[in-house]
Amino acid sequence: MRQWLNDRMDLDAVVSFAKKKTVPAHRHSVWYYFGGVTLFLFIIQVVSGILLLFYYRPGEDTAFESIRFLMSKVHFGWLIRSVHSWSANLMVLAAAVHMFSVYLTRAYRRPREITWVTGVLLFYLSLAFGFSGYLLPWNELAYFATKVGTDIAGSVPFVGGPIMELLRGGEQVSGATLSRFFGFHVALFPAIFTVLLAIHLLMVQRQGMSSPIGEEKNPKARSIPFFPNFFLRDVLLWLIVLNILAILAVFFPWELGVKADPFAAAPAGIVPEWYFLFMFQVLKLLPAHVLFLEGEVFGVLLFGTAMTLWIFIPFFDRQSQKGQRGRLFTIIGLAVIIFILFFTILGWVML
Amino acid sequence: MSDSVSPTRRRTLIWLLRTSGTALFAALVYPVMAYLKPPKVTGDAVSSVRVGAIDDFTPASGTLFRFGNRPGILIRYEDGSFRAFSATCTHLDCTVQFKKDAGIIWCACHNGKYDLNGRNIDGPPPRPLDEFDVIEKGGEVFVTEA
Ligand code: FES
Numbered sequence: 001m002r003q004w005l006n007d008r009m010d011l012d013a014v015v016s017f018a019k020k021k022t023v024p025a026h027r028h029s030v031w032y033y034f035g036g037v038t039l040f041l042f043i044i045q046v047v048s049g050i051l052l053l054f055y056y057r058p059g060e061d062t063a064f065e066s067i068r069f070l071m072s073k074v075h076f077g078w079l080i081r082s083v084h085s086w087s088a089n090l091m092v093l094a095a096a097v098h099m100f101s102v103y104l105t106r107a108y109r110r111p112r113e114i115t116w117v118t119g120v121l122l123f124y125l126s127l128a129f130g131f132s133g134y135l136l137p138w139n140e141l142a143y144f145a146t147k148v149g150t151d152i153a154g155s156v157p158f159v160g161g162p163i164m165e166l167l168r169g170g171e172q173v174s175g176a177t178l179s180r181f182f183g184f185h186v187a188l189f190p191a192i193f194t195v196l197l198a199i200h201l202l203m204v205q206r207q208g209m210s211s212p213i214g215e216e217k218n219p220k221a222r223s224i225p226f227f228p229n230f231f232l233r234d235v236l237l238w239l240i241v242l243n244i245l246a247i248l249a250v251f252f253p254w255e256l257g258v259k260a261d262p263f264a265a266a267p268a269g270i271v272p273e274w275y276f277l278f279m280f281q282v283l284k285l286l287p288a289h290v291l292f293l294e295g296e297v298f299g300v301l302l303f304g305t306a307m308t309l310w311i312f313i314p315f316f317d318r319q320s321q322k323g324q325r326g327r328l329f330t331i332i333g334l335a336v337i338i339f340i341l342f343f344t345i346l347g348w349v350m351l
Numbered sequence: 352m353s354d355s356v357s358p359t360r361r362r363t364l365i366w367l368l369r370t371s372g373t374a375l376f377a378a379l380v381y382p383v384m385a386y387l388k389p390p391k392v393t394g395d396a397v398s399s400v401r402v403g404a405i406d407d408f409t410p411a412s413g414t415l416f417r418f419g420n421r422p423g424i425l426i427r428y429e430d431g432s433f434r435a436f437s438a439t440c441t442h443l444d445c446t447v448q449f450k451k452d453a454g455i456i457w458c459a460c461h462n463g464k465y466d467l468n469g470r471n472i473d474g475p476p477p478r479p480l481d482e483f484d485v486i487e488k489g490g491e492v493f494v495t496e497a
């Protein structure tokens with residue numbers, strides 16, 4: 001049997017590759033686990049998402065009702081939905097940790113630029129998953145969050161108007177918007193995500209793990225075999241994550257809320273998901289006019305530019321390309337993290 | 352192989368390939384882009400709606416109503432007169448509400464405040480609410496596009 005497969009798939013090559021693969025061991029090693037955790041949560045998203053699809057019925061008149069049915073009548077329906085929502089949040093968190101640890105250890109440096117670029121795009125796509133999935137239950141909070149979110153997209157000069165209409169499928173957030181977001185969430189984004197993820201993982205496998213700059217030249221640098229040593233630790237961590245997820249999903253089941261009514265006023269206490277909170281807070285604090293622009297437009301352009309530049313970080317960081325550790329990019333990274341944390345907390349306390 | 356093709360011929364071929372490639376691309380992209388742009392649905396646009404009987408509205412109240420596919424808000428002042436505004440917040444599109452205790456029109460999304468004349472007085476909204484015309488006829492209130 002093995003021989004039969006081997007003749008067709010060259011299993012030996014895979015096995016010998018797995019045997020050779022090692023993971024550097026040093027005091028920053030803990031960060032190596034977060035990519036795997038993100039991947040694990042993504043797999044949970046795919047599985048739970050497919051399960052939800054069996055009962056979910058998109059549409060203004062059916063979406064909310066189908067989820068209520070799922071949560072009240074279907075065996076473990078509440079659990080599957082709760083897992084999907086919680087895992088989405090944990091995935092964004094794990095991906096953020098992964099991204100910033102990669103940033104601070106300069107693992108993006110030559111020759112791993114492609115891994116970084118695809119990684120950042122995957123991260124942005126995760127946020128887009130979050131945003132598009134949020135609307136699908138068609139509840140009040142989701143409805144107004146989508147109004148605000150798409151209106152922000154609409155405030156971009158020149159292209160904003162058409163983009164907003166493209167997202168909404170009309171001038172207003174309506175059933176047409178729901179159809180579109182459903183399409184994005186279950187078809188378009190997964191398709192793009194899969195391709196990027198394949199490139200991302202392939203690059204990681206081909207190039208192996210990056211060591212932090214100081215560690216690389218350290219003569220006493222150690223490493224452990226990926227298989228089974230690192231792999232087993234990975235699996236252990238996945239189990240822990242699974243348990244955390246189960247606890248969250250069971251004890252803090254995801255609420256369904258009130259069905260959206262396009263002709264009702266926005267409810268008090270409306271906030272975006274936590275990972276958009278810092279942007280929300282900044283936009284809220286910006287004055288009505290900055291320079292010659294509306295505050296809103298200024299903020300959107302600012303975030304847009306920052307997010308675009310972030311993709312190309314490896315190409316700006318010349319020093320790390322040469323294998324030198326520069327202060328500047330550490331400071332930038334820390335500043336970004338502090339900025340995000342600060343405004344997230346501020347947004348939290350000012351709720 | 353390359354020796355057997357004259358440079359001019361090669362150039363022509365490349366030119367043809369590029370042009371048809373571009374044409375093919377355009378021929379695919381244009382319909383898709385046009386497809387994604389939602390068509391204008393007729394019936395969305397209304398120019399006048401009947402909101403209700405005058406007596407349905409108590410003085411010092413605000414009521415949301417449908418204006419086509421948009422929400423509107425009808426304010427009845429202490430003195431019994433009416434004004435109507437679009438209920439879509441000029442900040443980021445949330446739907447505003449009448450706050451009786453504070454005597455304002457309020458947007459819950461980012462705490463935007465308007466006075467009862469629709470003027471933005473506090474919070475992020477950059478502009479006053481758009482106004483509709485109110486017509487009282489035969490004991491009923493009608494609202495039309497200003
Ligand atoms: S949408 Fe009304 S204050 Fe922001």
